Amino acid sequence: MTTPNSKNAERLARVAASLKKRHAAEKRFRFFGVLASLLALSFVAIFFVSILSRGLPAFWQATFNLDVYFDPAIIEVEPRPVPNPGESPADFQQRDYAWQSQVGMVNWNRILENSLIALRPDLEDERRTLRSLFTSGERFALRDRFIENPDLLGQTVRLKLLADANVDVWIRGNIDRDLPDAQQQLSPRVRELADAFFATDALQMNFSTALLVNPDSRSSPASAGLGGAFMGSVYMILVVLFLSVPLAVAAAIYLEEFAPRNAITDLIEVNINNLAAVPSIVFGLLGAAVFINYLKMPLSAPLVGGLVLSLMTLPTVIIATRAALKAVPPSIRQAALGLGASKVQTVFHHVLPLAIPGVLTGAIIGVAQALGETAPLLLIGMSAFVSTIPGGPLEQSAALPVQIYLWQGNELRNFFEGRTAAAIIVLLALMLSMNALAIWLRKRFETRW
Amino acid sequence: MTNWMLVAVLLGVMAVAYHLGLTRSRVMARAGNARRAAMHSRPGYYGALVALWCGLPAFLVFAVWNIAEPSLIRNAVVTMLSSEAGTMTSQQVGIAMQRIESIASGFGVAGDVTPVEAAAAAEMARLQAIGFYTKIALVMAIVLGGLVFAYRRIKPDFRARNHVEQIVRIAMFLASGVAILTTVGIVLSMVSETLRFFSFVSPLDFFFGTVWDPRFSTTGAAGGGYGILPLLSGTLLVSVVAMTVAVPVGLMTAIFLAEYATPRFRSIAKPVIEVLAGIPTIVYGVFALIVVGPFFSSVGAAIGLEIRATSALTAGFVMGIMLIPFISSLSDDIITQVPRSLRDASMGLGATRSETIRRVVLPAALPGVVGAVLLAASRAIGETMIVVLAAGNSPVLQGNPFEAVSTVTVTIVNQLTGDQDFASPQSLVAFALGLTLFVITLGLNVVALYIVRKYREQYD
Structure with missing residues (x-):
């Protein structure tokens, strides 16, 4: 009769003795969690402080x-x-x-x-x-x-x-x-x-304003600017907008709403998921081999850069658009079909308009990704020094990220370090405002079902 | 200029065609008697179908013509030129053609025009005029033919909507085929160039060589060493450093944000950390070069270690920072997906929070976390700009993270920038390296996606 009681007491004592250790372990674990989060946050802080402190003064000359x-x-x-x-x-x-x-x-x-x-x-x-x-x-x-x-x-x-x-x-x-x-x-x-x-x-x-409006210059470093690179990036982004976004939206609609479940659509789907994870430099190799070497397109042209970036952003936009279409509840489709609308009418009159905010968000994220990409552009000759502002998508040009790459390598280190950081500020400001626009669109037009 | 006008005219004709189809179907609908449903489709579909019949074939012919015409005319003029002025080098032909083109366009050239040039320019202008009028005639004939054909098909029982929808579907199917085309393009171009490379250098020397020293491309012959092992070891070294930074920090951040943090802290910290994911890699590269590298080398000097400013450590550390949000947000999603009942059961048995996380939540989430880590690793292997700027570019087989290294991606950039001569092994090796990279990352992705997908089925 006393045996179970004493056994219990013994157990309780053991638990009580181990509690201190367990609570210490709990505290330690929690501390590591706090440490990791603060570390991650402090990386963000260090990054922005060091870039801003180097780049902002360079706007004054x-x-x-x-x-x-x-x-x-x-x-x-x-x-x-x-x-x-x-x-x-x-x-x-x-x-x-x-x-x-x-x-x-x-x-x-x-x-x-x-x-x-x-x-x-x-x-x-x-x-x-x-x-x-x-x-x-x-x-x-x-x-x-x-x-x-x-x-x-x-x-x-x-x-x-x-x-x-x-x-x-x-x-x-x-x-x-x-x-x-x-x-x-x-x-x-x-x-x-x-x-x-x-x-x-x-x-x-x-x-x-020289930093913002002038083209690049080697003989006169003080007046070297981002104007040419900026226009090059604008042309490339236009190509991406007019090529990648419509293609991606059409492909996403087909895969999400129309495609029959068969081997071909499975193949396309696996393909898109894998393309999204292919390193960007591989797209550069594709551009060099196909657009430059085989089709003999001009080197350093924003059109070619835009084509390569379009292929690269295609999977991103497709995946985002599919998610937006998937979020539209099936009841909308059933209601339209029940009233006698055809499949195409259902999608284009009812599903797509409801998914537009998500589609726009995906498009903006894709364009922002294209804006910041460097490696594939180096392989299609866009790292050449260009001292003019391009007047069209077939003229030689640099791009904003490539300009950063070129400036960081300039021999006049103590002058160009500031200018490189200033160029980074311009690029980041563009990208962050694009992302902010995407978030605002999502918040503003988001529908909760 | 005139081409744009033709496009504008085509678009205008399409608008007219749309209107014609629309009106005709309306008229028919009114004429139809009340017992039968008047028309199969809404009037807009008849209009759209007529416009498509009118415009699509014409645009196709127009595009093909515009691609083919200039080279045909050029060939004709060059043939004529060489028969009159004797043989010329291709450079001379290029200069002469440029002059002839600007004479033919009416802009004129500076200096005197030779009779041969004038004749050639006149011939070119004649051909261009013929081509232009033939093009207009052909396109307009197709437009009219399409218009009449489609217009006459408008009948009450003609299923215009089904036809239009079929065209829309085909267009969308073709759009989704672009993704396949891209993959096929990548694989074909890289495999063919790699095979050309292997005609210079044997695959054995490439995959098992321990010396990377491709020399200059001007020497023509292969020469030097093309061993990929020093590059692979550099890639591995940088990736390992990156993962030792990213995995602990990213995973612990995800655990803290998912299990401990107040909703307020989480709602601020999560987006702030995700900002790191949106920063372009070139910016990380510059950050590594001007901030992190000097910091490491001064720390190394302070503790008596020789650390180079551009080294595997610098590049890997900054790449690790880049991958933190990647791992933390993927793991966060997976951890929050673990059902609440598992946590409640564990806590109810008296486990502390950390014991619950370590013994219940993490094992349940493990496949997903492993998938996330593999995806991050494949990014680290394919990352280019950070290593181009911060790894020091020294392709030597060694394992010290404090020394400069070179990676597969850096070497691709080095071999393909500047003069591009696609016939030399020095350029072609980039494609062999790219194919290797493609296969490695593809393998990692397939395994990662497989693990993630398999795991997801457990709680659905």
């Missing part, structure tokens, strides 16, 4: 604010030609190019130098030093400004002119100011003058 005099004594050119009656377009174009190259021969550097000498007449003998303060692209910017508007001749205009990339680095303090002369990127006199102008209003850190 060392800029001269100067009165520039378009001196007729330096700009000695004829008035711009106008087409003669009866002249062939080719001949007129040749005369116009001749005039433009004449304008290009003008010593624009001297005009830049004069605008600084107007402030500091004592520097008349140091024109070479003054010239090196400007980034070399500014003299072409002056030329283009004049070609666009020849009436500037003889006028004085207040202009913002970008300083040389090394001047920017020096003023920003991105290079150790105490390094010996041999290791500095600028001569002592240039550094001295840069500091002197920075002390006055002539040289300031100004918000620069």
Whole structure:
């Protein structure tokens, strides 16, 4: 009679003794959970803080604010030609190019130098030093400004002119100011003058749109921008929107609503699931072998990039669209069919309109994925240096992520590190706003059944 | 320019055709007597069918013509040119054709026009004019034929809706075939280029070689070593580092968010962590290069270890960060799918929460978690940009994660960027590497999907 009781007491004692250990294990386990979540969250924080802190300052660049005099004594050119009656377009174009190259021969550097000498007449003998303060692209910017508007001749205009990339680095303090002369990127006199102008209003850190609107440049790093890459990405995304999205939606509707259960549709389905997990670089190989080598399409063209990205995003959009169609309850279909609608009418008049928010979300996610993809584009020649803004989908172009790849490899490290991070900010801002739009659409039009 | 006008005209004609079909069917419906149902389909379907008959064949012919015409004309002019000006190199022909094309277009060229050029340009302009008018005539004939044919078929018992729906179905079926075409394209292109590569280098040397040193493509001959093993070992090393970061952090995060966290914390933390999944890989690569790499090498210097800034560790660690949301959200889905009754039973027997998770929930969710880990591993193997930037590109067979390595994907990029000469083994090897990569990731995916699917049936 006492035996079970004592056995019970013994058990309870054992449980009580082990409780402490078990609770400690529980606490430990919970602690690891908290640690892992905080670790994951802190990665997000570290990532954004380090990118923002490096990239945001790069939007402000060392800029001269100067009165520039378009001196007729330096700009000695004829008035711009106008087409003669009866002249062939080719001949007129040749005369116009001749005039433009004449304008290009003008010593624009001297005009830049004069605008600084107007402030500091004592520097008349140091024109070479003054010239090196400007980034070399500014003299072409002056030329283009004049070609666009020849009436500037003889006028004085207040202009913002970008300083040389090394001047920017020096003023920003991105290079150790105490390094010996041999290791500095600028001569002592240039550094001295840069500091002197920075002390006055002539040289300031100004918000620069060059980063956003200019094409890439090698000879003039300070004016290198994302304009060309941005347009390239826009063309590619248009191709994806007009090619991948309609195809994917049609395929998804067929597979979800019409396809009979047989070997062919099973094959298509397995296929799509596997395509979604194929590494993106394999699509690049496909593009290189088929579009470039076999079909002889042009290298570096956004059209080819768009085709490759379309094939890559196809499965993503198909899977998202199918999920959206699946979420429409069968009662809707049964009601339409019961009232005598045909299968096609049921789908296009009733099911698809209800699934549109989900379809749009899938399309946006697919496009965002295409926007950020780099590896396949490298294989179809889009890593080439392109110094123009593409005017069409068949012209040479870069893309935003490829531009980031190119800039991170630039030799002028202490200048381009900031610019790379700034380009990342632009790309992330675009992608995050796309994702936000997708979430907003889903929230706004979501129907709960 | 004129092509766009023709397209606009075609679209306009289609609109007219739609209207014609619509009106005719309406007229017929009114004429029909009350005893019989007037028409089989709604008027819109008759209109649509007439428009489709009118437009579809015409657009097809138009497209084929536009693809074929320029090269036919070019060939004709080149033949004429070479008969008059003697043989030329292909480069000369290209320059001459460019001049002739701009003369023929009326834009003119700078400089004097030789009689031969003028004759060729006149011939080209003539052919282009003939082609253009023939094209218009042909397309319009097809349009009219289709219009008349479809228009005359409009009868009360003609099942227009079924015809239109059949066309819609066929179009959708063709769209879903694009996915198959893509796979076929991938496999065919890679297999054929790989076979060409194996005519230079034996498969044995490729799969079991331990030296990767493909030399320059200008030397022509194969030369150098084409062993894939150093690349595979690099890929494996980076992936292992990535998985040792991603699996514990991702899995514990998923467990914490699913089992412990308050709904409020979960609703904030989950989307924030998933932001990591939307960041492009090139951005991770730059992050590894300018933040993580220098950090590791300074830590290494502080504790007396030599860690290179670009190494398997750097690339793998950042890739691990990238894969955290992948593992955590997939595992989270799987853990929340485990039925509540299992947890209640375990807790009712006196188990603590962690004991319930470790002994009941996780074993039940294990196949799904394994599937998620395999999917993540296949991503890690196929990942390109992070390793291109942060792994250091040194294809040597070694196992030290603190040293620079090279992977299969990096080598594909290196071999195929720059000058692309598809005849040299230095370029073709990229396709052999790509095929290997494709087969490995495909295998992992198939196994992962199989495990996930098999598990899912248990609680349904």
